[in-house]
Amino acid sequence: METPYPNPISPGKTRIGWIGIGVMGxxxxxxxxxAGYSITVYARSPAKAAALQSQGAHLASSPSEVASHSDVVFTMVGHPSDVRSIVLESQGRGILAGLGPGGVMVDTTTSDPALAREIFAAARAKGCWSVDSPVSGGDIGARDGKLAIFAGGDAGVVDWLSPLYGVMGKVSYMGKAGCGQSCKIANQIVVGANLLGLSEGLVFAERAGLDVRQFMNAVRGGAAGSMVMELFGERMIGRDFRPGGFAEYMVKDMGMGVDFVEENENERGGVPVLPGAALGKQLFVGMVANGDGHLGTQGLITVIERLNGK
Known part of the structure; x- marks a missing residue:
């Protein structure tokens, strides 16, 4: 089977496809x-592609058409069901239907590790490659090219992709197919806990009569400081809940960790107990139930405020 390695990536030669052009994508x-790459995009609502078209992107009518004009196809969609549909189940219009031998599919969606392994196997059966490489860093990291990228799949293919990853952030190779997704789920468990701690700290500081901005500036250089505080602290204080990532997606992301525990509870010796993740998931479920699922994840503070009668 062909590999992409003999053909190094370069802006003048490597054709890129992109599916999922929301805030992050x-x-x-x-x-x-x-950076000079030629890009073909697909959007279920073509009007959303206008900004990228103004930069020179070409618009395709289906995921398979994107793939047929690309050497590497990236996806950044909402849920594992969207990934499955776009890659495997689009009635002959999916990515793998259009991707030629040696082509590479890169899923940057936060998705299911088992699905990543399934897609990897399907891609290899076609003489193609797939890499699961979800990202962390929010809209600011995406805009500034400072994303943390977690890659699972063939190590050689991940290395071959490094010029593209370098434009978007810093990639870490995590292991075989599915390991990138497992790393992102673990990342989201940590992010959720940090968002909860920051939310409770701000609510407590306000109730204690502190100036909340002064509080945050006092603690950000100590052990309480975090990237979550840097990305979202000012937004929380300023009531800026515009999404870099939707709160409803945290239900999915943290839920995949909690579901892994529940699905493997009979194998307790090798399965972690995650009470914090379970609580965090329920608090984000509360956000969705309040009608706030499309707020940014920093909107978690509104749940803590509601619990405190605000």
Whole structure:
């Protein structure tokens, strides 16, 4: 089977496809366009592609058409069901239906590790490759090219992709197919806990009569400081809940960790107990139930405020 290795990636030669051009995907694709790469995009609502088209992107009518014009196809969609549909189940219009031998599919969606392994096997059966490489860093990281990228799949293919990853952030190779997704789920468990701690700290500080901005500036250089505080602290204080990532997606992300525990509870010796993740998931479920699922994840503070009668 062909491999991509003999053909090094370069802006003048490597054709890129992109599916999923929301807040994160649009910013990531824009950086590749600015770096000189030719990009073909697909959007279920074509009007959403206007900004990228103004930068020179080409618009395709289906995922398979994107793939047929690409050497590497990136996806950044909402849920594992969307990934499955776009890659495997689009009635002959999916990515693998259009991707030629030696082509590479890169899923940056936060998705299911088992699905990543299934897609890897399906891609190899076609003479193609797939890499699961979800990202962390939010809309700011996507815009500034400072994302943390967690890659699972063939190590050689991940290394071959490094010029593209370098435009978007810093990639870490995590292991075989599915390991990138497992790393991102663990990442989201940590992010959720940090968002909860920051939310409770701000609510407590306000109730204690502190100036909340002064509080945050006092503690950010100590052990309480975190990237979550840097990304979201000012947004929380300023009531800026515009999404870099939707709160409803945290239900999915943390839920995959909690579901892993529940599905493997009879194998307790090798399965972690995650009470914090379970609580965090329920608090984000509360956000969705309050009608706030499309707020940014920093909107978690509104749940803590509601619990405190605000």
């Amino acid at each position: 649009g910013a990531m694709a824009s950086r590749l366009l600015s």
